[in-house]
Amino acid sequence: MDLQLKGKRVLVTGGSKGIGKGIAAAFLREGASVAIVARGEEALATAGEELPEVHTISADLMSASDREGVYEKACELLGGVDILVNNAGGSNGSTTMDTSMTDFEDAMQLNYFSAVHMSKLCIPAMQKAGSGSIINISSVFGRESGGKPTYNSAKAAMISMTKSLADEVIKDGIRVNGVAPGSILHPTGNWQKRIEQDPEKMEQFVQDQIPAGRFGTVEEVSNVVVFLASEKASWVVGATLNVDGGQSKSNF
Template identity: 35%
Template sequence: MVNVDDGVPAQRWEGGTGWPGVRDKRILVTGGSRGLGEQIVRLLLAEGAHTGTCARTAPGIEALDVSLTDRERTRLFAEALDVTEPGRLEGFVTGAARRFGGLDGVVACVGGSRGGGFEHADAGDWAATWEVNVGHTTRLVRAALPHLRAAGGGSVVIISSVSGWKPGPHAQYGTAKSAQIHLAASLARELGPDGIRVNAVSPGSMLIPGRRWARMRTETPEAYAAFTGAELPGGAPVEPQEVARAVVFLLSDWSSGISGANLPVDRAQNAPTPYGY
């Protein structure tokens, strides 16, 4: 009997299997003052990364800053800006790269939707939803590209959604999130020769204080129980901290073999809304 592995030495781990993390990496996160973006920023700083972030309002940035430790604050670069405003996002990327001496990764976390159902959402609603999701992502990656290339490569993480691959209302949002998943796969092929990995992360329904599911759990507990019972095998939505850990993994060197993927972090969620497909 011939063993197909005969003659091939077993691989050994040198120095153990300690988590290399993102220490000293230089990473930008859009929309980092609340929700998922905030948790990504906090985890990056806690893990020793130099972290840049932006938010639409100065109070959000200020609240984040004062909540950090002195050590974390020295590694934070933050600005208040609207990512859809021409030139502002590009200026933020340039400023952060100058502050940190380069970039090793970016996370496109800003997202959202405008307008109602299909018959009520006009062309402006579709355009605005596309711009805040897909438009801002492409501009972020394009602005960061020279800095990632100069660093010898890096990691791009695009925050999509369960709505990007499991249909539900509203169509303009799901369409934009689906495009982000395709964008990750396409850019992974195009930028791979430069050592740049691109992946999408698709969170399911998240329990964020003050947001939809947290309000639903408090205000209409019966509807919340019906939704989680029918659509979430785990019985509860994911926490933003759980999604943040997946994002930071994709930014780390331990995910070096992963590119062009869409990683769902949704506890095997079925439909993205209480209303089914």
């Protein structure tokens, strides 16, 4: 299927490894021009070697000024942004009572406020163009407990924002949607580390928690992202789609 993404200008945050890098690679395969953002210089350099067509931007998305600089640099490198993928995120803390307020605030900055701010930076030009797509990468744990409270809260906020922003800007030709991955296995991710630490426990986790009987792959997430960003999904507005092999307990 031709997703008609050739020549589209794509910005992926948190794009140097894991799901973000997989998303960047999927857009490149569709013929898009892609810039990725990350704060780790080494991971960015490696991603640039593995994906030689990709543009790399070093920045800390916890910083509002860095986010503004990212947008300016992306416009300089790509000539504008047609598709924004808000993928930057991470997990911190433990239980609510044993987690500091600073950790909660940091989680919101990285997982949620960065997505809100990057969207606000990209939307005015999309409005002028009369088209655009924003994809927010949240988590099934944004809908139900399972991850750390800091992460759950931030991803729940992202899912809510996805719907409210979508309803606000669809009249301008801009579609906002989300993807909520379940447990995705990749070399630099937490699930790989847990497998190495206790393979039997992880095997039991898969049997108990994932009806499909295995971890998901980066490609299975990125395939959904490129579809949602394309005009083939023109009537999908404000949705956050689970990509989880049945792992989520929710029925929506």
